[in-house]
Amino acid sequence: MIPLSLIEGPIVAVAAGVGVATGRIDPLYAALIIAFGALFQDTAYYWFGRWLELKPQARAFATRVRLLRETLRPLKRAWRTQMFMTLASSKFAYGLYGPILVTAGMAGAPFGRYLAESLALSALVLGAWFGFGMGLQRIYGALSHEGYVSIIMTALGILGLVGLFFVGRHARRRLSQA
Numbered sequence: 001m002i003p004l005s006l007i008e009g010p011i012v013a014v015a016a017g018v019g020v021a022t023g024r025i026d027p028l029y030a031a032l033i034i035a036f037g038a039l040f041q042d043t044a045y046y047w048f049g050r051w052l053e054l055k056p057q058a059r060a061f062a063t064r065v066r067l068l069r070e071t072l073r074p075l076k077r078a079w080r081t082q083m084f085m086t087l088a089s090s091k092f093a094y095g096l097y098g099p100i101l102v103t104a105g106m107a108g109a110p111f112g113r114y115l116a117e118s119l120a121l122s123a124l125v126l127g128a129w130f131g132f133g134m135g136l137q138r139i140y141g142a143l144s145h146e147g148y149v150s151i152i153m154t155a156l157g158i159l160g161l162v163g164l165f166f167v168g169r170h171a172r173r174r175l176s177q178a
Helices: 009-022 027-054 056-064 067-081 083-092 094-107 111-143 149-177
Strands: none
Touching: 009 027, 009 111, 027 056, 027 094, 027 111, 067 083, 067 094, 083 094, 083 111
């Protein structure tokens, strides 16, 4: 669980929640592993961005593909003026989490503020995933004898897809207004 937590936070948090709910994992160890994984990820991505900012090859590539003007400049402004919202959006942009955090380092965002806000958001998000894992295990354990597990899992999956649809629709509206 420790090596995976350095790369992937939400899946480890769900698995840890399931492990705690079954009594196979100590909650303190699970919380420490999840917190250390979040700290490692956020710090590594930030300092990788700082390292990239110093590399002339990275700057030349970003200028050549117009990444610098079209993407990095607005992100630099966002990291300086709205760090909390930029971090929050990165936590929910699952596949873009790493690249967005790398831009924090490239933007030269203040590390102390970045780390404090990032860890606070990670605690909320990963805590929710941890609770979700515990809840899933409790539902599965309570209903496994009745045969309702497949129905509940299907309903939760559909509910998740509906939620993603509405979040995507809201994001598209916000982007079209901007």
